[in-house]
Amino acid sequence: MIKVKVSLRPIVSNINLPTVLKTTILPGDSIESIIIATQLGEIFYIRNGVVGTFLDIRSRIIKLGANRGGYDERGLVGLAFHPEFxxxxxxxxxxxxxxxxxxxxxxxxxxxNPCDPRTLSLKWINRENQYDHIDTVEEWALQPNSQPQKQRTLLNLRRPFFNHNGVNSLNFSPETGKLVLTTGDGGSGYDPFNLSQDNMEIAGKIIEIDVTYNALIDNPPVVTRFDEIPIPIQKMLTVIAKGVRNIPGISYQRYYNQYIKYVGNVGQDLVESIFSFIYYNPIPVTQLIQDSLQKFEPSQEGFINLGWRGWEGAFPTSIISGCSANPTLDEKTITYYNEAVKTSVLRLQPLTSYYHKDPRPDKFEGSALTGVQPYMGNEIPNLTGSVVFTDFVRSEESQPPARGVLAYTRIRTDCKLNDYSVIETDYNFGSQSSFYVSLGSNLDNTRLYLGVYGSTNVSDGNQGTVFEIIS
Structure with missing residues (x-):
């Protein structure tokens, strides 16, 4: 693939960890404003080079980073503007x-432990007490006086662990007009309760929400499963996909009169993967519940399954341990063999993957996928029509300062797994670490924005910078 070089143009600096980067047209405006949401709960707009506060919900956000040395994956993780905002x-x-x-x-x-069946069939019990936190999905409205106010709560979700809550988890589909919610598998590692493959579990799914439907329920109960949701809210929901581990949102690329959908699945220990699909058959939650009651497996035709927890991208999920005879080598043991077999023909194959260990000189060793965006602009000609993605930090660079990485791939006409190429940048971060934490675009995917943080800890304040990626 062609080697691509880009520049990074700083837009705003000294902000908290930027989790969502988008643009929208504010009421009364005719031009797009850049919108930046931080994990701590601030939402900023940038219009004509001026930075302003759109909304501050820090008082509504759980206290972050208190118990893990500052690292956290909770907070404000999703923001989406209605197409008619x-x-x-x-x-x-x-x-x-x-x-x-x-x-x-x-x-x-x-x-x-593949030798201990008890570890392969754990159940999440006593959910009302044994959980880490509660997430909420809410609808807000910008009032005529420009003050946002909460309108209603769509979902209250009880989460088992602090991590894998998704990031950039709310996006509107230009295809259906519905709000798309991407949920991680609940956290920990290896999906202990196999929530991602269970049709009744909300965790580990890609869900469409019909926001035009008003369920007339002001404060829905806190739930973990679809069959716990009140029936009027069930009617708002359809499920696009399951088998999600953790996902940095969903993005759309117009292709003639269709849309190619892109999602990334953050890996466990081996590989990070990007998936693409055009056709899908979403299943109404009411149907999933009815099928479950009748112990009937719903049709898998057109229903997307990313394969987790049996599969980590194109590999059966594995446990890695050191080789005692050769410390430079690793032993890899298939973790969930039966599940890998069961989902082998049901899962979607990745568009591209990159690895945590890769001996090839022109590649990089990744750690966590943090963004996937198609690029349809002309300013960077060698990237036009490609899919750009970001990784949190190159794992092969063990010595500070840490560096994130940009890369790109393309759709192959033969639908086979494609390779990728690293995108070189000319920005000098000096001695400061630069973790690439988010990737965003404008409304027609002709501009790309990169969120960078100087620390792995959300509690380290004001170390964020948002860049535009330019030629």
Missing amino acids: NYNGLFYLHYSVAGTQGPGALSQSFTP
């Missing part, structure tokens, strides 16, 4: 709610 002022938030801290679903860290 310019007229109706509606937008949507996904965040972890203040005051909902729980003990977690397990008393100790989880590692599956």
